[in-house]
Amino acid sequence: MTTILVxxxxxxxxxxLANALEDQxxxxxxAYHGRKALEVLAQETPALVVTDFMMPLMNGLELxxxxxxxxxxxxxxxxxxxxxxxxxxxxxxxxxxxxxxxPFPVRQLLARIQDLAGPPDDPPP
Amino acid sequence: MPQTLQRFTSGIEGLDQxxxxxxxxxxxxxxxxxxxxxKTILGNQIAFHRASQGDTVLxxxxxxxxxxxxxxxxxxxxxxxxPRLGQRINYVSAFSIMDNEGLDGVIRLLRREIPRxxxxxxxxxxxxxxxxxxxxxxxxxxxxxxxxSNAVFTxxxxxxxxxxxxxxxxxxxxxxDGIIELREEELGVRSIRRLxxxxxxxxxxxSGLHQYEIRQAGLVTYPRLESVSGATYxxxxxxxxxxxxxxAEVDRLLGGGLxxxxxxxLIGPSGVGKTSWGLHYLTPDSPEPALHFGFYESPQRLQLKxxxxxxxxxxxxxQGSLWIExxxxxxxxxxxxxxxxxxxxxxRGIKRLFLDGLQALENSITTPRRFxxxxxxxxxxxxxxxxxxxxxxxxxxxxxxxxHLSSPDTLSIADNIVLxxxxxRDGRIHRVFSVVKVRDSAFDPVLHDxxxxxxxxxxxxxxxxxxxxxxxxxxxxxxx
Numbered sequence: 342m343t344t345i346l347v348x349x350x351x352x353x354x355x356x357x358l359a360n361a362l363e364d365q366x367x368x369x370x371x372a373y374h375g376r377k378a379l380e381v382l383a384q385e386t387p388a389l390v391v392t393d394f395m396m397p398l399m400n401g402l403e404l405x406x407x408x409x410x411x412x413x414x415x416x417x418x419x420x421x422x423x424x425x426x427x428x429x430x431x432x433x434x435x436x437x438x439x440x441x442x443x444p445f446p447v448r449q450l451l452a453r454i455q456d457l458a459g460p461p462d463d464p465p466p
Numbered sequence: 467m468p469q470t471l472q473r474f475t476s477g478i479e480g481l482d483q484x485x486x487x488x489x490x491x492x493x494x495x496x497x498x499x500x501x502x503x504x505k506t507i508l509g510n511q512i513a514f515h516r517a518s519q520g521d522t523v524l525x526x527x528x529x530x531x532x533x534x535x536x537x538x539x540x541x542x543x544x545x546x547x548x549p550r551l552g553q554r555i556n557y558v559s560a561f562s563i564m565d566n567e568g569l570d571g572v573i574r575l576l577r578r579e580i581p582r583x584x585x586x587x588x589x590x591x592x593x594x595x596x597x598x599x600x601x602x603x604x605x606x607x608x609x610x611x612x613x614x615s616n617a618v619f620t621x622x623x624x625x626x627x628x629x630x631x632x633x634x635x636x637x638x639x640x641x642x643d644g645i646i647e648l649r650e651e652e653l654g655v656r657s658i659r660r661l662x663x664x665x666x667x668x669x670x671x672x673s674g675l676h677q678y679e680i681r682q683a684g685l686v687t688y689p690r691l692e693s694v695s696g697a698t699y700x701x702x703x704x705x706x707x708x709x710x711x712x713x714a715e716v717d718r719l720l721g722g723g724l725x726x727x728x729x730x731x732l733i734g735p736s737g738v739g740k741t742s743w744g745l746h747y748l749t750p751d752s753p754e755p756a757l758h759f760g761f762y763e764s765p766q767r768l769q770l771k772x773x774x775x776x777x778x779x780x781x782x783x784x785q786g787s788l789w790i791e792x793x794x795x796x797x798x799x800x801x802x803x804x805x806x807x808x809x810x811x812x813x814r815g816i817k818r819l820f821l822d823g824l825q826a827l828e829n830s831i832t833t834p835r836r837f838x839x840x841x842x843x844x845x846x847x848x849x850x851x852x853x854x855x856x857x858x859x860x861x862x863x864x865x866x867x868x869x870h871l872s873s874p875d876t877l878s879i880a881d882n883i884v885l886x887x888x889x890x891r892d893g894r895i896h897r898v899f900s901v902v903k904v905r906d907s908a909f910d911p912v913l914h915d916x917x918x919x920x921x922x923x924x925x926x927x928x929x930x931x932x933x934x935x936x937x938x939x940x941x942x943x944x945x946x
Contacts, residue, residue: 350559373562397558443534
């Protein structure tokens with residue numbers, strides 16, 4: 342089943358996005374900071390990572406660097422959800438496949454996720 | 467020898483003065499206030515100020531509210547500087563960690579995150595949620611103790627924001643180094659915000675309540691004037707010099723003019739001519755910097771009034787020896803007005819002040835019987851700056867003989883008093899005045915009448931030896 346890893350310290354955003362992805366037919370795993378995300382990645386490799394920027398212990402930029410620096414995950418699609426830090430992220434185009442500024446249009450985000458991760462195994466009727 | 471504690475500034479106007487020079491570094495403070503009192507603004511304002519000074523700030527929320535909503539709200543305030551986000555200021559949510567791992571999880575997060583980011587300021591927003599998560603008062607005490615020890619060991623000052631009410635015996639109150647309380651009170655149709663430093667360990671904060679406002683610049687606090695009296699200026703140094711009232715005959719009655727550096731109350735009913743007297747005071751022959759600070763007449767109206775009296779304000783304003791400042795008479799914070807006035811006096815080097823409409827200040831006083839103490843300190847501050855002040859105070863009724871004051875000591879704090887009255891006799895109104903008091907000086911107390919003409923105020927001495935009786939009539943004497 343196509344799995345998306347959502348990484349965000351703010352549970353409201355993380356849960357909303359997870360629900361939207363599950364409604365599309367994706368399987369979702371969640372982590373509330375970068376370090377936790379690396380622990381999840383060590384267990385299973387998702388089809389795509391959606392990450393926030395500002396998070397405790399390891400931020401989105403550090404997480405993306407860690408993913409790109411690992412031979413197993415270096416081609417893993419990463420989407421950054423950024424507040425005011427979009428410009429910082431855009432200075433590192435090789436780290437992120439896409440950057441969405443918050444508040445982001447959910448439909449566009451879901452469409453981009455489908456482009457990069459492929460369609461869900463079990464799409465809604 | 468006593469040690470001096472290291473402090474850092476908050477960047478909030480007035481607050482550092484109230485705090486005795488700023489926040490003590492590596493200490494833990496609670497900022498307490500009801501929702502809407504401005505504590506989140508205060509925490510963020512300090513965070514952005516410290517970031518602008520090169521510090522790194524960690525802003526941790528224990529709230530369910532998203533950071534994006536917070537940023538959207540902060541973006542309406544001047545201090546919000548998005549490029550600092552993710553650089554000098556990092557906002558992280560510890561809500562999920564607290565939910566899943568409890569308060570121990572939050573402490574573990576802070577222990578790792580503060581040194582990782584090199585943060586010297588921690589703002590923890592939502593202490594109430596931590597209290598609700600704590601299983602017992604002991605757990606809360608342990609949480610505060612760990613936050614506090616963390617602040618000391620990591621050289622990171624902690625500001626804990628909470629809307630919780632707590633008693634003086636609570637762990638929060640007893641353990642932290644300082645407590646700042648923000649409160650909003652309703653007075654009639656007005657809402658007044660006040661700030662109080664309830665606890666300030668190892669530091670002398672200004673006691674009592676201080677007013678504050680939330681403006682586009684963020685929080686602006688106004689130290690209560692009485693609490694800062696004499697802090698920046700020594701007591702006045704009385705001299706025997708005199709300052710002209712702008713009317714030669716009045717100077718003679720005063721014993722040579724207004725004593726320099728003194729305060730004079732011009733008391734009278736509406737329409738008697740107090741502002742006209744003030745315009746003479748502002749336009750003498752001497753070039754001393756003068757200020758009209760008033761509440762009722764706009765600069766344009768004042769200009770027209772002066773022209774009608776044959777006094778030239780525009781010339782003096784153009785040459786930079788006269789300034790006119792007009793403030794709304796309603797919804798004022800008196801301490802804000804006093805700070806505003808004293809700042810202008812200092813900036814312009816004002817020596818001659820006409821303060822027109824003390825009743826506007828009196829009406830703005832929100833604490834009963836405070837006006838006398840406030841005015842006393844304001845006059846002292848003006849004296850200490852070498853300002854000779856003429857201030858008007860209105861009587862409640864056109865034909866009153868005594869002013870109605872909320873503080874009975876108002877009259878005793880002025881150095882000099884001139885009483886103006888309207889008298890109805892023989893089918894017309896007469897304007898009369900007398901010098902009632904000139905501190906430490908002889909003066910002429912004789913009642914005089916005066917007229918306001920297109921050449922200015924003309925003083926007459928047509929009342930000497932005459933009683934005000936219904937048969938009294940005013941002769942056509944020449945001016946004295």
